[in-house]
Amino acid sequence: MKLRSLVKGTIKKVMPALLGFALLTTTTPVSQVEAAGLPATPPSGYDQVKNVPHGQVSYINYQSKATNSTRRARIYLPPGYSTNNKYSVMYLLHGIGGNEDEWYQNGAPNVILDNLIAEGKIQPFICVLPNGNATGNGVSDGWSNFTRDLIDSLVPYVEANYSVYTDAEHRTVCGLSMGGGQSFNIGLTNLDTFPYVGAFSAAPNTMQTNQLFPNNGAAAKQKLKFLFISCGTNDNLIGNGDRVASFCDSQGIPYTYYRIQGGGHDWDVWKKSLWNYAQMVCEKGFTNYGPVTPPEPISAFEKIEAEKYSSQSGVEIEANPEGDGQNIGYIQNGDYTVYKNVDFGSGATKFIARAGSDSNGGNIEIRLDSLTGTLIGTCVVPNTGGWKTWTEVSCDVSGVTGEHDLYLKFTGTSDYLLNLDWFKFTKGSTVAGKLGDINSDNSIDAIDLMLIKKQLLGIEDIEDKALADLDASGAIDAIDFALMKQYLLGMITAFPGESVQPPPPPPQEKKFHCFLLLGQSNMAGYAKAEASDKVEDPRVLVLGYDNNPALGRVTDQWDVACPPLHPAWLDAVGPGDWFGKTMIQKVPEGDTIGLIPCAISGEKIETFMKNGGSKYNWIVNRAKIAQQSGGIIEGIIFHQGESNSGDSSWPGKVKTLVEDLRKDLNLGNVPFIAGELLYSGPCAGHNTLVNQLPNLITNCSVVSANGLVVDPSDTQYRLHFSHDSTVTLGKRYAEKMIQMLGW
Numbered sequence: 001m002k003l004r005s006l007v008k009g010t011i012k013k014v015m016p017a018l019l020g021f022a023l024l025t026t027t028t029p030v031s032q033v034e035a036a037g038l039p040a041t042p043p044s045g046y047d048q049v050k051n052v053p054h055g056q057v058s059y060i061n062y063q064s065k066a067t068n069s070t071r072r073a074r075i076y077l078p079p080g081y082s083t084n085n086k087y088s089v090m091y092l093l094h095g096i097g098g099n100e101d102e103w104y105q106n107g108a109p110n111v112i113l114d115n116l117i118a119e120g121k122i123q124p125f126i127c128v129l130p131n132g133n134a135t136g137n138g139v140s141d142g143w144s145n146f147t148r149d150l151i152d153s154l155v156p157y158v159e160a161n162y163s164v165y166t167d168a169e170h171r172t173v174c175g176l177s178m179g180g181g182q183s184f185n186i187g188l189t190n191l192d193t194f195p196y197v198g199a200f201s202a203a204p205n206t207m208q209t210n211q212l213f214p215n216n217g218a219a220a221k222q223k224l225k226f227l228f229i230s231c232g233t234n235d236n237l238i239g240n241g242d243r244v245a246s247f248c249d250s251q252g253i254p255y256t257y258y259r260i261q262g263g264g265h266d267w268d269v270w271k272k273s274l275w276n277y278a279q280m281v282c283e284k285g286f287t288n289y290g291p292v293t294p295p296e297p298i299s300a301f302e303k304i305e306a307e308k309y310s311s312q313s314g315v316e317i318e319a320n321p322e323g324d325g326q327n328i329g330y331i332q333n334g335d336y337t338v339y340k341n342v343d344f345g346s347g348a349t350k351f352i353a354r355a356g357s358d359s360n361g362g363n364i365e366i367r368l369d370s371l372t373g374t375l376i377g378t379c380v381v382p383n384t385g386g387w388k389t390w391t392e393v394s395c396d397v398s399g400v401t402g403e404h405d406l407y408l409k410f411t412g413t414s415d416y417l418l419n420l421d422w423f424k425f426t427k428g429s430t431v432a433g434k435l436g437d438i439n440s441d442n443s444i445d446a447i448d449l450m451l452i453k454k455q456l457l458g459i460e461d462i463e464d465k466a467l468a469d470l471d472a473s474g475a476i477d478a479i480d481f482a483l484m485k486q487y488l489l490g491m492i493t494a495f496p497g498e499s500v501q502p503p504p505p506p507p508q509e510k511k512f513h514c515f516l517l518l519g520q521s522n523m524a525g526y527a528k529a530e531a532s533d534k535v536e537d538p539r540v541l542v543l544g545y546d547n548n549p550a551l552g553r554v555t556d557q558w559d560v561a562c563p564p565l566h567p568a569w570l571d572a573v574g575p576g577d578w579f580g581k582t583m584i585q586k587v588p589e590g591d592t593i594g595l596i597p598c599a600i601s602g603e604k605i606e607t608f609m610k611n612g613g614s615k616y617n618w619i620v621n622r623a624k625i626a627q628q629s630g631g632i633i634e635g636i637i638f639h640q641g642e643s644n645s646g647d648s649s650w651p652g653k654v655k656t657l658v659e660d661l662r663k664d665l666n667l668g669n670v671p672f673i674a675g676e677l678l679y680s681g682p683c684a685g686h687n688t689l690v691n692q693l694p695n696l697i698t699n700c701s702v703v704s705a706n707g708l709v710v711d712p713s714d715t716q717y718r719l720h721f722s723h724d725s726t727v728t729l730g731k732r733y734a735e736k737m738i739q740m741l742g743w
Helices: 102-106 109-118 142-161 178-188 214-223 238-251 267-283 446-457 478-488 575-586 616-628 650-664 684-690 723-741
Strands: 056-064 069-077 089-093 126-129 171-176 196-200 226-232 256-260 311-313 316-319 326-329 336-343 350-357 362-368 374-381 386-396 403-411 419-426 512-519 540-543 558-560 592-597 632-639 672-675 700-703
Touching (some): 056 142, 056 700, 142 178, 196 267, 350 374, 386 419, 512 575, 540 575, 540 616, 616 632, 672 723
Parallel strands (some): 089 171, 171 196, 226 256, 672 700
Antiparallel strands (some): 069 126, 350 386, 362 374
């Protein structure tokens, strides 16, 4: 059985004891990094919500090998996040007793970064808030285990699922208190992964300097790009940062030390530290935000070396004495590799791979565009007698043409499954004159006969075995040799395998994806519908809100969607119209989108609640009609709050409504997306409460109203979105829903 270290790569063990340390120095080290006058005290309001573009904060779930469980983190996507751009990633760690929610609930990192981006002081980047408590899988030291969780599982997950750079140059780790110690410990001992390190009020879990800087800091002198230390001068833990700074002084290692006069061990210090660090690390080269340069297409029909992946999770590159000298190995259940922009041309019919296994082997799931994308085939790898005992394995594939991101997901029950050297696809050979042309020289001749003979004698392997399987038996044997001789002697004019057609791909199951539309007038619609809104798609349906003779629409019956989705008298376009038009673009051709409109103009949240509300049962009944007609309710979009503006109890009531609906309709934790109110209107302050919802509701996000404007006709209330803003809002709901559903 292969052996491998507990941690893939060089990961140092974090000192487990939380013991007090004496202050080693009381002098303030001179900052050895010049960065435009920073660090400095932030201006007033730096951590307050402003009328600027807002990023989105949501939860992500990933499989952790360190804990052998599914773990959760928060992720901040900057305003205008787009897969057309590449982003750097900051991993921001919490303190002892906290989790992935601590920074978001207390430190306003999204607000601080939103404001810095709007002021032009930093480039947009992604911020991930992990859960730094990673005990599990028999490992009692949560700090050390978190190192493995972060490097082996969370970082690969983010890099496989978001438009980010995948090199160390665009990755930083920083944190507060326990997370500050973890940032020292993880960053300084893994500079090939995190060359930018920030430690705010580092706790006593900080390693000794000989552990952080082995060989007198030789690696740090070469690879450390920026080290930022901060602490309040009244913080009893200041000695932890002091001793790191003193060591750096002794070895000439550059750093910045931000000592906040009179500061304690509190959020005032940590928010100021983040404000400074975010700017300084960008100035040091952490960000290089810009358009994505699409990779050149890779031919699916030429050998693709397994180690030439775009991103991966869990696998390692090994030396291989054969071929190009490398393969991937140490592959476990759930690991995967990604190959960007693979060109399948007019179609592929077979997957061929060179693999080896000294266990029970495993499966290679071949998927398109995501880990849960279309499965085009599954290739079984058996025990081959050794990890470097290579064998070609193959399987049929179907339903793939054009360019795609290719995901190879490895599954199986053994500890380690297989090694993979290379793979390729073939177009198949069912056309006369191709089957039998083993060397692909457009001629079937004695050379092809000799190649079969060499294969049978074990002298030389045929690369594309499908061309030599003349009877389509699945094996190259003496029958194929005899058939080739008969063909060359003119005894036969075609091979038996030419009449064998590949099985047709299984029919794709058609799905009816339904969504609840909840809220008040801005969800129901206000702006007058235009001709472009009324272009119908027969695959987008609406459950009749009321009888509308002009449209032939009947209450509680399905109809092709066009405005108005809500009351007939409105004749208005709502965000649901363009939500549906956008969602339908992301589903297979035979699928349908179903909209269930349940918004009522002017109503408070209490109207919709289960306890005391008059419309809860109405919503549930309409949802059940959709379910009974084969619909699967996959999400909820929500726009309400004007009638509850400023009510501090509103977020809790929304939470109760969502939980009741999910339970009573057996929806699980389907995505719930709330929308912000107009920033130019009288209820703009309510957006602070809207943005609390992701803290309270599982699998919840908020879509921004930034840049949206009031309808010119709404001179009385100044609450309602204009036509174009309504369209934009609907598209924003759809884009967020697509992201949350992983489509």
